[in-house]
Amino acid sequence: MKQPMRWLARCLALLPFWWSVDLACAGDVRVPAGRDPGGIAVGIVGSGIDYTKPELAARLARDGEGEAIGWDFVDNDRRPLARGGIDDAVSLVIIEEARAVRLVVVRAVPDNPPMLAPALQFVAQTPARITLFLAQLKAPIPRAHIDEAARRLPGLVLIVPRRLVGDDRPAGADGALVVGAMTPDGAGGAGADLMVRIDVAAASGRAGPRPAGLNGDDLAAARIAALAARLQAAEPGLDRGGLKRRLLSFARAQPRGAVIEDIRAILPAR
DSSP states (O other), X not given: OHHHHHHHHHHXXXXXXXXXXXXXXXXXXXXXXXXXXXXXXXXXXXXXXXXXXXXXHTTBOBOTTSOBSEXXXXXXXXXXXXXXXXXXXXXXXXXXXXXXXXXXXXXXXXXXXXXXHHHHHHHHTSSOOEEEEOOOOSSOBOXXXXXXXXXXXXTOEEEEEGGGBOOOOOOOOTTEEEEEEOOTTSOSSOSTTOOSOOSEEEOOOOSSOOOTTOOHHHHHHHHHHHHHHHHHHHOTXXXXXXXXXXXXXXSEEETTEEEESOGGGTSOOO
């Protein structure tokens, strides 16, 4: 028992420095070394990603020392690692469609609302101004809570898939976007099972099936996050209200939301 106890003691001794070091005693694989790839930073608050995949590691936002800009609020370290979650597929969609983009990844405990506020506050202190919220919750989020979070974090455009939203209140805050998948009939949210009001819907943009395990609303939200990143790169002077209005200007009106049918045709990715 002496060896495990010495290991635990070393870990506890390091706890006061959790904000500035990557704990050597953490169980997750270290984030691969790398350089900041440049481009617009997009935050992803969810279950974490598998950064051992080279295509994901290459697009992680980095600080001046090459450390990944991100955090795991579950383990309190710089290793927001998860395998088999939807965040990988979402990240790859954003990388593919935005091209010049870097990811700020934050891992939060599923169904732990008290952890979500500091997770969003962390992203607000990074270069990311566009944030995709994917945290898995047992109870849907009231739209009023989404708008309140956006108001409290004036630097962020907060993008939330419709599947996480629990009521039909109209949109309020400039910095919040509830996104849904375009339905087969071309509507942006019509249908008995899709009654939550959205800000914008997006077509899948794919001829084949969507990536395994990826909900249609998650795919739509990823595509809108990528478009927002492309717009921010093309028009860096836009504030978040202007970015939201510019994005919605490409949509056509529907009774329960606006639809962007061909995102790739709007603005060439850099």
